[in-house]
Amino acid sequence: MSKSNLKQIKQKLEDERLLLIEKLKGNDLSIDDSETPDPVDLAVRNYSKNVQLAVSENESRQLTLIDEALRRIDDDEYGVCLNCEKPINPKRLAAIPWARYCIECQELVEQGLIDDEE
Template identity: 80%
Template sequence: MKKALKDIKQRLLEERDLLIEKLKDNDLSVDDSETPDPVDLAVRNYSKNVMLAVSENESRQLALIDEALRRVEDDEYGFCQNCEKEITAKRLAAIPWARYCLNCQELVEQGLLDEEE
């Protein structure tokens, strides 16, 4: 394995650990076992929703990181999942789990490209 790829793998693994820690924390804070008063409940539901939204983002990112790690293992890392061109090193340095090159990412954001799940 190339050194650059090793570094990226390391970064992905660290990022992954952080996310898992965060998701664990979120689970603890949505504990509903106490008897709530209505105001408290409203506040709690609100923060619970925010928390869930955050978890959703994080779960999604976690999936992307797992996917990127698989591509590292398969020696396919760094290629756009749509056009199969090489993703620039600059982009990968900023977003190591990027699935698409800049062009295709723009298409995704404009809804012009179907993302495969």
Template identity: 40%
Template sequence: MRSSNVNKYRDILEKKKEEILASAPARTPAAEPGSKSGDWIDQSSQENDLHVRLALKQTDSKLLKAIEQAIYRIDQGTYGICMECETKIAPARLEAVPWTRVCIECKAKQQG
């Protein structure tokens, strides 16, 4: 892969990483689990909000890890190569999911 393309993907990955890290403080739970305030409807709503925030935090954590791994592959010179079949990942796939580890064919096999 040409260095100009690699630099483009690195920039995309770094920006996405910054977005995730910048949004992290806004997603910290407002109430501690098990804290009791308001009526049962308020408590239920607070618990639901907490579960949603935790799910988002887990998703962000997984995405952040995938982004960091992609940046590592750039540094190692293996970015854009499928980790399953070792063929080049199509540029369209890298544009859509720059942190991907596998080509579209291997992803389809993984999903069933």
């Protein structure tokens, strides 16, 4: 995985994270693509508001996956399947940047054949 690809993925994860945090707050989304708010500032602000609110299970789970993926990028472990430890297909990562497993292992997880770590 090239550095610039990784940077793009990281950006995508961070954008998605902010969107989720907005959703979890239960607010209407009014994201203007032409605006580029400081992501750190936004994240901090949204996070502190967010903690007091009830969160939807799916969205908070996805937020966890996104946080995990961001941590793996920082740890240089991103893009590797958590089960078979093979590289995950870049196309899959482009579509689902928070994917934990390669396609083969994801199917096994969905069939209950391997344990999804949690």
